[in-house]
Amino acid sequence: MLWAVLPAGFEGPLILMLVSMVAVVGIGIYSGNSGIVSFGHTALMALGAYASAMMTIAPDDKARLLPALPDAVIALHLPPVAAILGACAVVGVVALPVALLIGRLEGSSASIATLGLLLIVNGVLVGARDYTRGSQALFGLPIAVTVPVAAAFVVLAILAARAFRDSRMGLALRAARENAAAAAAVGADVVRARQAAFLLSAVIAALAGALYGHFIGVLTPRAFYFDLTFALLAILIVGGMTTIAGAALGAVLVSVLVEVLRRLADGGTFGPLTLPPVYGLTTIGLSLAILAVLYRRQGGLLPYVEPDEVLRPPARPAVPPPAPARIEAGSGELRAERLTRRFDGVIAVSEASLVLRPGEILGLIGPNGAGKSTLLSMIAGSVPPTSGRVRIDGADATGLPPHRIARRGVQRTFQNIRLFGNLSVLDNVRVAADGGPWSRAEATARAWALLDRFDLTALAARPAGTLAYGPQRRVEIARAVARAPRYLLLDEPAAGMNAAESDALLDLLEGLRRDDGIGLLVIDHDLRLILRLCDRVAVLGKGQVIAEGPPEAVSRDPLVIEAYLGRRHAGDGRGPARSAATSGAPGQKTTDQHERRRDP
C-alpha cells in the first residue's frame, strides 16, 4: 500500500531534487571546472539559508528568538524571493576573502581547505548562538519554494554555470584541471579563474541554501553538515562532476534512488515479495552508488563533455581569423643572462647565457642531463633561477610566474607532451588563443585557422588525449603559437616521430619563422634535424654553455664531441654526462614526479 504513491506526495521530493540540482550545479562551477572536490559548499549553503532567514522571519519572532540581533536586522522583513537574492549578495561579500584564499590552493590542499571551511562555519554557527540560536532550530522562515520557483532558479543556476564554463576563465580553469603547468604556460591566470569560480559557485550555493531554507522552514547547523555534504557529493560523483549535465543528471538519478529506497526501507509487500523494513537503506544505497562509480567510472556517468557538445560539432565563427603582423627582425630579443640553478646543492645549470631574436632558430643541444630543459624552464618561468636574469625585449622578467612570461610573448612546449587531455583539440588551441588581443569569436577563428595550418582540422572535436603521438605534438605546437608569441621554446618537438612526421614538422617550424617571424629555441637530440633547421646552435654540457655558433662549426668543436661521446679511451664513455643526468632525478619516480623533477 505504500507503493501506491500519490502524485501529491511527490511534490516535496521533486522540490528537494530541484534545490539539490541548484546546489550541485553551483558546486560544479568550482569543483567541475577546477577538478577540486569541495567539502565546503554546504557551509556556504548554510550561510545563504541563515542570511535569508534574517531577512524573512517576522520581526516579532526575531525579537523573541534572537533578541541580541541589531535592531536594523530585526526590523528586516523582505518577501522570500527578494531575501533569497539578498542572501546571495551577502554570501558573495562574505565569500570573497574565502575565494581569494582558497582560490590560491590547488589539488588536495584545496580540498582539505574546503573541509576546514565546513568545520569552521559550522563551529561559528553553533557558537554564535545569540545570533543563530546555535544548535537549536531557527524557524519561522516563510515556506515559499514551490516547484515553479525552484525550477526557475535551476534554470538560472544552469545558465550561470554554463556561461562560466564557456567563458575564457572557465575554459582556462578546465585546461588547468587537465594540466596545470601547461595552462600556465599558455598564459592562463589560473589562480584568478579559480577565485572567480569559487566566488560564483559560492553565490549559487548560497542560493541553493536559501531555497532549501524556504522549503524546509527550519534551519539547524546540523542540517548543513556532513550528511548533506555527502549527499551532494554523491550526486556530483555519480553524475559526473565535470559537466553541468552530469550534475543535473546525478540530481535526478540520486533523488529517484533515494525515493525508491525510502519506500523500500519501510518494508511491506510488493507483488509476491514481502520485504522487512531496513533502516538506513537510503544511506547504504547512496554509499554503494558512490563506491560503484568511484571503482568503475571515476569521471561519473557524463564526464567532461556536455551532451550538446557531442551532438553539435564545434562551429567556425563568421568572423575572419585575426592575422597578427609578421614580427620584425631586430624588434627586440629574448636574453638569458648567466642563469644558474641549483637543486639541493647539485648545480643543474651554471651561468648559462643565450640570446634569441625574432625570426631566427636557435638550436640547444647537449647530452642527457646537461640542463637543457632546466634552462628552458627558467626562461619560461616555471623554474625560478638561483641567480641570473631573464630579459624579454629589454624588460626584466626574472622570477615572473609562467603565465606572466607567456603573456609577454614567450611560449613553450614540453618534453613530455602536456595537452589538456579531456578537452577537444579545438579547445586546447582556443585556451591559448583566448589570451590574444582580439575578441572571443576572433580567438575561436584563429584556433580554427591554426588547426587548418597544422593539419588538425579533422580532429577538432576529438579529446586531445585520444590522439596519436604525432598529432599530439602538433596540437601542442599549434597551442603554443595561438597567442601569437614572439618567441617559442620547443623541448624535443620531434621526439618519437617517424621520419615523415619529422620532415613535416620541419616545414611547419620553418613556416613559423618565415611567415610569422617568430624566434624559435629548439631542444632536440636529433642532430640531423638541428643541423638542417637551425641558424645557430648552442651546446650545453654539465650545465654550462660550452659552444655556440653556426651548426657546422659547432658540430666540429672538440669540446662538443667530448661532451657528447665522453673522453675517448676512458672506459665508460658517457660517465660524466650520466652522473649529471641522474643527480637531477634520483631513481624512477612515477611519471608525474618524474616530470615534476625534470621539468620545473
Add this chain to the structure above:
Amino acid sequence: MTTALRTTTTTTAVALALAAGAAQAQETVTVGFAAGLTGYLAFYDGMVMQGAEMAVDEINAAGGVLDGRYTLALSVKDMRSETPAAVIAARDLVAEGVRALLVPCDVDPAIAAGQIGQQAGIPMIAACASTPTLPGLVGDYLFNLKTADNLQAAVLAEYARAQGYETAYILLSPDTPYTDLLPRYFAQAFESLGGRVAAIDTYAFDQQDFSVEATRIAALDPQPDVIMTAAYEPHFPAFIQQLRNAGVTAPVLGSDGIDSPTTLGIGPAADGVVFSMAGFPVEGGTLAAFYDAYEARYGEDLPFAFSATGYEAVKLLAAAIETAGSIEGAAIRDALDAVVDFPGVTGTTITYAGQNRVALRDVTLVEVRDGEQHFVLQARPAPETTPKP
C-alpha cells in the same frame, strides 16, 4: 536487537483488515507519525511508534471509534532523525490525508513537522518532546503530552529540598531546549523553595570528555549537596562515569532523557541517580499491565515510558474524536483542548483544559540501584513552584 522495531504498518493493516471483516463498511482514520526510525532518535521514536501501534490495534479490536464508523490506522514515515526529512515526511503524511499527526521526539524536527501540520490544520501530539514552549512555538494544533520540562524540574526541586539539599550544582547544554531549559527551570524552582544554586556549568553537544567539568566539581569546597543535569546519552553516561571517577560522591538528579537501558547498564557509576519520568510500573498498576502487554508483543526489549506515552497519545486522540463526534481537525483540536482528567496508562490523569496545550500530569521519580529502577514518589508539583514556560 532491532527486531522489536521491525513491526510497521503492515501488521497494523492486517489487524485492521481482520477487524474490518467483522464490522460493517468502515472508513479509516489515519494517524501519521513522522518518526526517526534511524539515527539518534531511533530509540525514542521507535518506542513511541510501538506504543501507538498497540493503542491502534486495541481500539480497532474494540470496534473502532464513533460507534464503529471508523477504524484507526497508523502511517509511519522514517525521517532518519533529520529535520529536513521530517518536513518531507510530514508533507507526505498530510498528502496521504492523515487526520492527526505524531511529531518526533526531538524539538527541532518536532517544530519542523509541526509547522506543516499547523498549516494543514491537523491536530498533533508530541508524545515525547517535553519542551513546554513547543506548543506556543508551533501553534494551536500542537499538544504536548510528555511530562513537561517545567513539571519535571519542579518535582525534582521539591524532592531535592525535601531531602534537605541546600546547594545545587547545575550542568546544562545550550545546544537543545531540553538540556538548556529543564535545568534552568530546576534552578528557578529550587531557589523559589529556598535552595541555592552553587554554579551553572555548560557542556557542548559534540563533547564526550567531561574530565574538566568533573574536575571542577571535585575541586569545589564545600561540595554541592546535589548535582542536577538534563543531559542524556551519550553525554549522561560519560558525565556520570567521569564524575564518579573524579571522586565526587554528591547525589545526582536527572530527567526523563536518561530513562534508557544505558543508564541501567553502565554499572556502579549510575547507582543512586534519581531521575524524573512519566510513570512507574507499580505492581498491579495500569502501566505494569501495559508493559506486560508490550513485552508479550515485542519480545525481549525492556519497555520504557516512551512506549506508554505513544500509547496514551493515540488513546487521547481517539477520546477527542469521540468527544468531538467528528474527525475534523478543528473539532478534534477543540476537544483535546478541553480534556480534563483523562486517565493515562502511565498511572496519572492528564488535563489540557487551561494549560495552553501542555499536559498537566503527575511526575514520577525513580532511583537507580544495581541496574534497576526503584520507585521513589509520584507527585504533581505545587502550581506556585512550577516555573512558567
Add this chain to the structure above:
Amino acid sequence: MDLLFQNLVNALSLGGIYALLALGLALVFSIMGLINFAHGELMTITAYGLILGAGLGLPFGAAVILGVALAGLAAMAMERIAFRPVRGASAATLLLTSFAVSAVLQVLFQNLIAARPLPVAVPRALAGTLDLGGLRVGVLPLATILGTGILLAALALVLRRTRVGIAMRAAAIDFQMTRLVGIRADAVIAAAFGLSGLLAGIAAVFWVAQRGSVDPMMGFLPVLKAFIAVIVGGLGSLSGAVVGAFLLAFIEVGLRALLPPELLPYREALALALIILVLLVRPQGLFGRRETVR
C-alpha cells in the same frame, strides 16, 4: 595548584587518546594518501567487541584483547575490500570512499547490532581515584596516560627498529621508492592499516571506558578531532600528528578549564579559531613538508 595538576592530567589523557587516533590516520595517509574517515568505525567495532566479550563471559582484559584484535582485522579487511580498488586515486576520491565506507558501516551497525546506545560496563578497578601525595587523580585518566604513553613509546621503537616499521616509515616518506627497493606494497599497506586499526582499538577502549556507552555513530567525533590534529601537525608527518593531538587536547581542556562561564559556550569556535591561527602561521602544519607525498 591541585586543579591545574588535575587538568594537566585531563589534557594528557585526552591528548593520548587523540594521539593514538591521529597516528593511525597519519600512518595510513602518508602511505596511501588516504584520510580514512572510517577510522572511527574501527573504534565502534572495538566497543562492540567489548560488549561481545562481556556477553561471552570473558574477563575484561580478554574482552579488551578481543575488541582490539577485531579492530585490527577490520582495518585490514577494510583496506582489502574497500580501498584497494581505488588505490592511487586522488586524495579527494579516497576521502569520499572512506566517507562511503563509514556510512555503510554505521548503517550495518544500526541494523545488525542496535540503533540505540548500548551500555558498556567498566570494571570497578578503573573507577575511583588515587591519592598521590595529596593530589587526587582518577584511576582511568592515569591508566589512559600510562597506556597511551607506553604505546607511543613502543610504537616509536617498532617504527625505528623493526624491519616492518622501517619499511613503513620509508613508505611514508616515499612510497614509490620503497617499492623499488623490493618491499611489497601490499604488505606494507596491510601492515599500516592493521597497525592503525590496533591503535584505534586501544584508543577506543580508553574512550569507551570514559563514555560508558557505544552507539553506531560514536566514531565520528573522535576521528574528526584526530583529523584536525593531523592537519595541525602537518599532513604526512607521524610525529606531527602526535604533537597536533596533544596540542588540540591542551587547547580544548585549557579553554574549558580557564574560560569564564559566559564565554564557555563559544569554546568550540574559539578552539577552531586557535587552530586556524596555527595554520595561518604554518599553512603546512607544524611538522608538515611543503609538498606532501602525493
